[in-house]
Amino acid sequence: MLQLSTGALFLLLLWFGGLVLGEISNDFSQCLDFFYNKTPPKGISAAGYQPICQRYKNQYRFASLYHRQHRTPLYSAYILSPADGKRPRATWMYEPQVSDHYFRMSQRKMLQFSTASLFLLLPWIGGPVIAEIDSNFSKCLKFFYEETPPQGISISGYQPICQRYKNKYRFASLYNCQHRAPLYSAYTLSSGDGKRPIIPWMYEPQLVSRQARPDMQPFPSKNQMDRDVVTTQAVVEDYKNSDYTKGHLNPSMHHKTKDDRESTFTLTNIVPQREGSNCGPWRELENEVLRKFKAYCKGPMYVITGVMPYNSAPRWINNRVSVPEYMWSAYCCRSYSTSLPESEKPFFPTYAAVGRNDPNSGEEIVPVNVNAKASVRGYDVRGMSLETLEGILRTRLRMPVSLFKGQCQ
Incomplete structure (x- = not known):
C-alpha cells in the first residue's frame, strides 16, 4: 500500500x-x-x-x-x-x-442505531420521485384509451402519478419533478354538474417518499411546510406575484361528481398559464369539448391535455416552475352518434387543438387573430386533427409520440 x-x-x-x-x-x-x-x-x-x-x-x-x-x-x-x-x-x-x-x-x-431500537422513518422521508405506482400507470390505466398510455414518450426524468383522492383514483398525470410541472394529464370526461369547488390546493405526498400516504393532501401552512415537499414539486407560493394563473390540465368542469372536481386542485395537475389563455380561448375550447361530449359521444371520451416547453431556454416562475409556450389537448371518443351533422364529422372519433400561452411566440404553430379583443389577443387556439398534433409534438418534444392506441380507430 x-x-x-x-x-x-x-x-x-x-x-x-x-x-x-x-x-x-x-x-x-x-x-x-x-x-x-x-x-x-x-x-x-x-x-x-x-x-x-x-x-x-x-x-x-x-x-x-x-x-x-x-x-x-x-x-x-x-x-x-x-x-x-x-x-x-x-x-x-x-x-x-x-x-x-x-x-x-x-x-x-x-x-x-441499536439492534433494540431501529427507527423506520416512513412518511415524509426518503427519495424524490418514486410515485405510488412505481414507474408506470399500472393502477390507473382506465384513464387511457384501451388502457394504453401515450407511446413514444421517454419517461426518463418524468414521474407517472395515479392521482388519488379520498381513497379513489381520479385521473393520471406524467410529472416532471425538475420542472415542477406536469407534461400531461389524462382523464375520462363526464358531464359536469355543479359549481367550481372551493377547496385548498393540494400536493402529492408520494413525490416526497414512497412510503407516504397515497392520497393527495392539502398544503400545510407555510411555516409547517416540509422542505422535501418544496423541493419535489410546485407550491402555492411559486405562483404569487408571477403574472400567471394556475392552469388546469384536467379541468374541474369536465367532471360530474364533487369529489372528482375537487381532485383536480392538485398542483401536480397545474401549469403556469396566462390569464388571457386560461380565461379566454382555452376555456372556450374546454367548453366546446364538453358540448361535443354531451351531444354526440355515446361512450367514454378519453382526454389527454398537456404542454409544450419553449424550444429556446426554459422560462420559469420563481426560478422553480417551468412555463409552457403552448398548451395542447386531444380526445378520443370511439363510440359516437351515427347521425352526426356534416359539420361535426371531422371531430370524431378524435380531434385535437393547440393553444398559445405566449402572445409573443411565432405563428408557425398557431396563427394570431389580429382582430381579437386586446385581453385575449395572442392567446389563440388552433383546432387540428390528431395526426397534425402528434406531428407537432414529435418535432417539439423530439419523441415519436402516439397519444391513443391505434389512433382511436
Whole structure:
C-alpha cells in the first residue's frame, strides 16, 4: 500500500443516477476544507444531488454528495491521514438531516442505531420521485384509451402519478419533478354538474417518499411546510406575484361528481398559464369539448391535455416552475352518434387543438387573430386533427409520440 501525505485528497466516485433532492443547504459551504482549494468538483448539477457535511462528535469529518432515491452516495471527499490503530468496532450510523421532517437543522449530529431500537422513518422521508405506482400507470390505466398510455414518450426524468383522492383514483398525470410541472394529464370526461369547488390546493405526498400516504393532501401552512415537499414539486407560493394563473390540465368542469372536481386542485395537475389563455380561448375550447361530449359521444371520451416547453431556454416562475409556450389537448371518443351533422364529422372519433400561452411566440404553430379583443389577443387556439398534433409534438418534444392506441380507430 502507498502512504500519502496529509495534504493528499481522495475523491471516491461511486454511482451516478437520476433525480435527487437537496439537503440542509445547496452546497458544501460548511466543509469546504475537504476539497482542494476549497472547491468541490465542477460540472455536477446541484439540483440533482444532496450535499452532506458529515459531522460526528461535534466536528466535521468529511463530505459526501448523496443520492436519496438510490440511497447511496455519488462520492465522498476527505483528507487522508496516516492510519493509527485498528478498524473500530462502531455501530452503524445514519444521517438525521436526510429526514428533515423528523430531525431539524439544529440537530447536527449523527445518531447511532441499536439492534433494540431501529427507527423506520416512513412518511415524509426518503427519495424524490418514486410515485405510488412505481414507474408506470399500472393502477390507473382506465384513464387511457384501451388502457394504453401515450407511446413514444421517454419517461426518463418524468414521474407517472395515479392521482388519488379520498381513497379513489381520479385521473393520471406524467410529472416532471425538475420542472415542477406536469407534461400531461389524462382523464375520462363526464358531464359536469355543479359549481367550481372551493377547496385548498393540494400536493402529492408520494413525490416526497414512497412510503407516504397515497392520497393527495392539502398544503400545510407555510411555516409547517416540509422542505422535501418544496423541493419535489410546485407550491402555492411559486405562483404569487408571477403574472400567471394556475392552469388546469384536467379541468374541474369536465367532471360530474364533487369529489372528482375537487381532485383536480392538485398542483401536480397545474401549469403556469396566462390569464388571457386560461380565461379566454382555452376555456372556450374546454367548453366546446364538453358540448361535443354531451351531444354526440355515446361512450367514454378519453382526454389527454398537456404542454409544450419553449424550444429556446426554459422560462420559469420563481426560478422553480417551468412555463409552457403552448398548451395542447386531444380526445378520443370511439363510440359516437351515427347521425352526426356534416359539420361535426371531422371531430370524431378524435380531434385535437393547440393553444398559445405566449402572445409573443411565432405563428408557425398557431396563427394570431389580429382582430381579437386586446385581453385575449395572442392567446389563440388552433383546432387540428390528431395526426397534425402528434406531428407537432414529435418535432417539439423530439419523441415519436402516439397519444391513443391505434389512433382511436
